[in-house]
Structures are given as C-alpha cells and as structure tokens.
Amino acid sequence: MISQETIVALASPSGAGAIAVIRISGKNALPIAESIFQSVSGKKISTQNTHTIHLGHIVDEGKTYDQVLLSIFKNPNSYTGEDVIEISCHGSTYIQQQIIQLLLRKGCRMAQAGEFTLRAFLNGKLDLSQAEAVADLISSDNEASHQIAMQQMRGGFSSEIAKLREELLNFASLIELELDFAEEDVEFADRTQFKELLTRIEFVLKRLIDSFAVGNVIKNGIPVAIVGEPNVGKSTLLNALLNEERAIVSDIAGTTRDTIEDELVIDGIGFRFIDTAGIRETKDVVESIGIKKTFEKIEQAQVVLYLFESLKFKVQSSEHIIEIEKIKNQFPLKPLVVVINKIDLLSETEIQNIKEQLETLNVKLQTISAKNNIGIEDLKSQLLSFVNTGALRNNETIVTNTRHYDSLLKALEEIQKVRFGLDGGLSSDLMAIDIKQALYYFGEITGEVTNDELLGNIFANFCIGK
Incomplete structure (x- = not known):
C-alpha cells in the first residue's frame, strides 16, 4: 500500500559541505514547498512546468533561512512517480536541520530508509531488481561493480527474466486451457515447442546461476590472505601492492601481531588484502593469538599468497615445502600462489633451482622483490586471472544479489520438475502446479510477487533519502 503522506529527507x-539537497515527495509536496519558498521572480511554483529550477529564498513568518535553488518534478515524470521537490541549499548542518524541521512543521514526515525508491517501485517506475540495483550503484566502489549495477538498474537482468516468464506464462495458459477441456482430451500446448522452451529456460537459468560466483566477488571484493613465516616481507609486499606505507615494516620477527586489511582495485576488480601474523612456533601469548587469527583469515580468503624469503629457502626448503603442503591439504579448493621474495639477492641459476623444487607441488609461482617493486605487476596480473571477467567484458548479465540467486535456484528446480513430468507423461494438472511455482519464483525477482516483509527487508538496507 502506497502511503499518501508527503515525506522529506x-x-x-x-555533514557540512558546499551544498546540501533536501528531497520532498508526495501529493502535498508542491503546496508545502510553495508555502515556504519565495521566488526572486515572484512566480508561484505550483504554476511552473515540471523539470524546472527556480532561484529564491526559504522564508517563514518573516524569517529568511537561506537562498536556495528549488527543482520541480511533477508526477508522473519523477523518480518516485509522485510530485517531487528538491531544495539545494547551502551545506551548513544548521541550515539543513532548520529547513527540514520547517518542512516537518508544515506537514511532511521524515522518510524511512529507501522510502523514495520504494515509492518508485510501488508506482511502477522501477521493478524490484532495478530498485535493488540503486542501492548497489550507491555502494559501488570500483569500475566492475559500478558497471554491473548500471546494467541492472537499466533493466538488463529484469528484462531477461521477464521475457522467460512471459513465454512460460503463455504455455501455462495453454496448459490451463487443456484442463478446461479435459473431457475432450485435446492438447493446446505443443509439447515439442514446450520442451524446447524448457531447455532454453534451463540454459539461461544455469548461466545466470553460474554468474553469481563472479558477481559476488565483484560486488564484495576478493579477500586475499598474505601468509608466511615472520619477517619475510609480508608487510613490505602489502605496502608495495597498495603503493603506500600501510603496514609496519621491521626487522623484528613478530612485528605484525594482528591482521591488517586494505583494498586495491586492479583493472576494475576490488581485492581485499589481509596481511597476517607470521606463522611460527612461539611462546608469546599475543603473537600466538595473531597466528590463530592467520588460519581464520585463510579460511575466509578466496586466494592465498604464501610468501617466503629466497635466501631462507636455500637452508629451510623442506620446512617451507611442508608448510605449503599443509595449507594445500587444509584448503584444497583455494587458489594458492607461492611468492618468492627478495629475488634480487639471488642469481638466475639459484632462482631456477628454487622453481624446480616447487614445481612438483602444482602451485602458481611468482618471483618478486617487494622492497624494490620487482614483479609486483606480474603478481597483480596473476591475481586478476583468478576472476573470470569474460562475462563482464561481453556485457552479459551477471547476478550479484543473494536473493536473486536463491530465487533462480528455486526456479530452476521447478523447471526441472516440469521437464521430468513432460518426459514422463505427467498429467497437465500436476505439471501446471510446478509451472505456477516456477512463475512465482520468477515474479519474486522482479517484484511481480511481493509481500510487506520482503519489501521491508530489502529497503531497510537503503540509505535515508534514497
């Protein structure tokens, strides 16, 4: 149910800034704004055209609050589909609060989180997946997540789902028609065409489901744990990757006693690097806690960088190999990159000997000098190779939303039930049940099927004012 109240946020x-924007939406947005706005031209804003901007002052009972620009967006040609007023005032927090409090006294109500976008959805300006993409666009912090959010907000994902739903709905109607003429034993739905449609729907659903693995890491970033013995250059590597002095570098073993995290964008993909405490036997209670956290961070990471110092490997090769195998066995599904640091201290022959000893472990190898910034770009390229960006480059639809992923899995399960029933000669009335359930899950994604609890959960994650 769409609230009839006029909201403001x-x-x-x-906080303070050069300007601030106060948004009003609802059936009384225009008269409320007109009651406090005096245009320098003397015009009444209620008589002005939509999508126009006017210079004037916010005034009430002889008191002038600020000189502002007032923008008019009349229904239905506005973001929410209602009359919308936007007041651009000076960015003083005092001025912002004074104008908002004035609007509340004039009859507005403070907007709830995401209420403007909720009204846009309820008024048919956006479907539900597009509305969710608005929140993703606001929170996007790299090129890839921005690109996906823009594609979904423009309706790329929802239009693909809507097309499949429409085709399935047409066949569902024919199946229902057969039920009305059950006594005549006629088939209105061509079973061959129906099977082809199910095959196509199943293919698209599987592609969208598979894309979630890429979409999730693009949206949330890829956690990368940097592990290894103490004092082998993990903090120096983190600083080299980030190109700043983020982590403390010291010759004293055990300097990093806690995990340090920071983010880096490589070719539009976000990576979260975690510099962990060095792995070694220690009696230091604080350092032991840090080492325990290291294994916890490896568990959370999607990629592991095992770093060791080239000179130490010459005398401790067996210990390093045991440690690498331990990580491989404990986390067999995680990509592991073995990074050989301080290669500037070795000859080419010595480097090659180390590589030959490690080749039997079947891991990715990278040689670097973190201190001298040698091999860092190659390491970045290696990290990027773990992300399948082909779909992104080809502008294919990528699923990033867990709710959508769950609905797609359930829709695929129902479609497979329909296919099984079709192959087994299941009666039309039983097949119709599974088709309706598949249509329900399609509708959940775009918002054709909703409830108050679902909408509340989605829009509660929005910022106030959007």
Whole structure:
C-alpha cells in the first residue's frame, strides 16, 4: 500500500559541505514547498512546468533561512512517480536541520530508509531488481561493480527474466486451457515447442546461476590472505601492492601481531588484502593469538599468497615445502600462489633451482622483490586471472544479489520438475502446479510477487533519502 503522506529527507551525505539537497515527495509536496519558498521572480511554483529550477529564498513568518535553488518534478515524470521537490541549499548542518524541521512543521514526515525508491517501485517506475540495483550503484566502489549495477538498474537482468516468464506464462495458459477441456482430451500446448522452451529456460537459468560466483566477488571484493613465516616481507609486499606505507615494516620477527586489511582495485576488480601474523612456533601469548587469527583469515580468503624469503629457502626448503603442503591439504579448493621474495639477492641459476623444487607441488609461482617493486605487476596480473571477467567484458548479465540467486535456484528446480513430468507423461494438472511455482519464483525477482516483509527487508538496507 502506497502511503499518501508527503515525506522529506536529506538526499545528500550528512555533514557540512558546499551544498546540501533536501528531497520532498508526495501529493502535498508542491503546496508545502510553495508555502515556504519565495521566488526572486515572484512566480508561484505550483504554476511552473515540471523539470524546472527556480532561484529564491526559504522564508517563514518573516524569517529568511537561506537562498536556495528549488527543482520541480511533477508526477508522473519523477523518480518516485509522485510530485517531487528538491531544495539545494547551502551545506551548513544548521541550515539543513532548520529547513527540514520547517518542512516537518508544515506537514511532511521524515522518510524511512529507501522510502523514495520504494515509492518508485510501488508506482511502477522501477521493478524490484532495478530498485535493488540503486542501492548497489550507491555502494559501488570500483569500475566492475559500478558497471554491473548500471546494467541492472537499466533493466538488463529484469528484462531477461521477464521475457522467460512471459513465454512460460503463455504455455501455462495453454496448459490451463487443456484442463478446461479435459473431457475432450485435446492438447493446446505443443509439447515439442514446450520442451524446447524448457531447455532454453534451463540454459539461461544455469548461466545466470553460474554468474553469481563472479558477481559476488565483484560486488564484495576478493579477500586475499598474505601468509608466511615472520619477517619475510609480508608487510613490505602489502605496502608495495597498495603503493603506500600501510603496514609496519621491521626487522623484528613478530612485528605484525594482528591482521591488517586494505583494498586495491586492479583493472576494475576490488581485492581485499589481509596481511597476517607470521606463522611460527612461539611462546608469546599475543603473537600466538595473531597466528590463530592467520588460519581464520585463510579460511575466509578466496586466494592465498604464501610468501617466503629466497635466501631462507636455500637452508629451510623442506620446512617451507611442508608448510605449503599443509595449507594445500587444509584448503584444497583455494587458489594458492607461492611468492618468492627478495629475488634480487639471488642469481638466475639459484632462482631456477628454487622453481624446480616447487614445481612438483602444482602451485602458481611468482618471483618478486617487494622492497624494490620487482614483479609486483606480474603478481597483480596473476591475481586478476583468478576472476573470470569474460562475462563482464561481453556485457552479459551477471547476478550479484543473494536473493536473486536463491530465487533462480528455486526456479530452476521447478523447471526441472516440469521437464521430468513432460518426459514422463505427467498429467497437465500436476505439471501446471510446478509451472505456477516456477512463475512465482520468477515474479519474486522482479517484484511481480511481493509481500510487506520482503519489501521491508530489502529497503531497510537503503540509505535515508534514497
């Protein structure tokens, strides 16, 4: 149910700035704004055209609050589908609060999180997946996540789902028609065409489901754990990757006693690097806790960088190999890159000997000098290779939302039930049940099937004012 109240909220970030934007939406947005706005031209804003901007002052009972720009967006040609007013005022927090409090006194209500976008959905300006993409767009912090959010907000994902749903709905209608003429034993739905449609739907659903593995890491970033013995250059490597002095570098073993995290964008993909405490036997209680956290971070990471110092490997090769095998056995599904640091201290022959000893472990190898920034770009390329960006480059639809992923899995399960029933000669009335359930899960994605609890959960994650 769409609320008839007129809502107001700060649409720009809170705090002081050059300007702030206050947004109003609802059936009384225009008269409320008109009651406090005096245009320098003397015009009444209620008589002005939509999508126009006017210079004037916010005034009430003889008190002038600020000189502002007021933008008019009349229904239905606005973001929410209602009358919308946006007031661009000076960015003083005092001015912002004074204008908002004035609007509340004039009859507005403070907007709830995501309420403007919720109204846009309820008024048919966006479907549900597009509305969710708005939140993803706001939170995107790299090129890849921005690109996916833009594609979904423009309806790329929802249009693909809507097309499949429409085709399935047409066949569902024919199946229902057969039920009405059950006594005549006629088939209105061509079973061969129906089977072809199910095959096509199943193919698309599987592709979308598979894309979630890429979409999830693009949206949330790829956690990379940097592990190894103490004092082999893990913190120096983190600083070299980030190109800043983020981690403390010291010759004292055990300097890093806790995990340090920071983010880096490589070719539009976000990576979260975790510099962990060195792995070694220790009696230091604090350092022991840090080592325990190291294995916890490896568990959470999607990629592991095992770093060792080239000179130490010459005398401790067996210990390093045992440690690498331990990580491989404990985390067999995680990509492991063995990074040989301080290669500037070795000859080419010595480097080749180390590589030959490690080749039997079947792991990725990278040679670097973190201190001298040698091999860092190659390491970045290696990390990027773990992300399948082909779908992104080809502008294919990529699923990033866990709710969508869950609905796609359930829809695929129902489609497979329909196919099984079709192959087994299942009666039309039983097949119709599975088809309806598949249509239900399709509708959940785009919002054609919703409930108040679902909408509440989705829009509660939005910022106030959007």
